[in-house]
Amino acid sequence: MGSVTSIQENCEEQAQDPEAPPLTRALARAQQLYNIAILNFGVADLRSITRLLRCSLSGTYKVDRQTLVVLGGAVIYVAMPCDAIPDFIPVLGYLDDAYILRQAITTCLSEIRRFQQWEEEQQRNK
Template sequence: MNQRQKERAENLFNEYSERSITEKDFKKAEKKSSRLGEQKENFNLLLNMIKDSWNGSFKLDKMSLAIIAGAMIYVISPIDAIPDFIPVFGWLDDIGIVALAMSRLSKEINDYKIFKGIQ
């Protein structure tokens, strides 16, 4: 991704982090995760974190929830920095967004892995 695409992705990420997430969105996200290559496991971890937070079993602050929700909505949205219908390149921005979310949430992810007994 070039700098312009990164800026567009970040703007869309910020916009999407304010959107409500539905059960249908979770199903789309789980389906689309197979296209995220090496970030698939990380994305699924983020999905599980937000689900556990919403059901009350794991506590996340509002900023962490917004980051995860933004990443999730960005991945499932057909409108993003590089359209998903472009073979290979269409998923690079989605992969980058998941990687960005993972880097911003390293402490929370570590806490979650301890909570779930994953290490």
């Protein structure tokens, strides 16, 4: 694993790359938020959300509609360039994104944990 500075630089590049998939850009922006210590959840939860959404959309993992809407909406909000507080404002620009992500994860934490357990079971069964 690289230094915090190199990880942050990589995330900043991915977040600004218009060619990157939207989920990758959203995850990179969420990582930026995490690196500036606004959020209090782990990067593993952010990555799990991305995988949960992909598995749900592909039909390999069933998730209730409310969870899908909350997590999908949070990812879309983070990926959108237009926010309640523009992102070009240092620190404050990410505050609304951090709040939305934090609320989404808090709301759906039990489903995220169930998904992580499901993934572990899938790995053991291979």
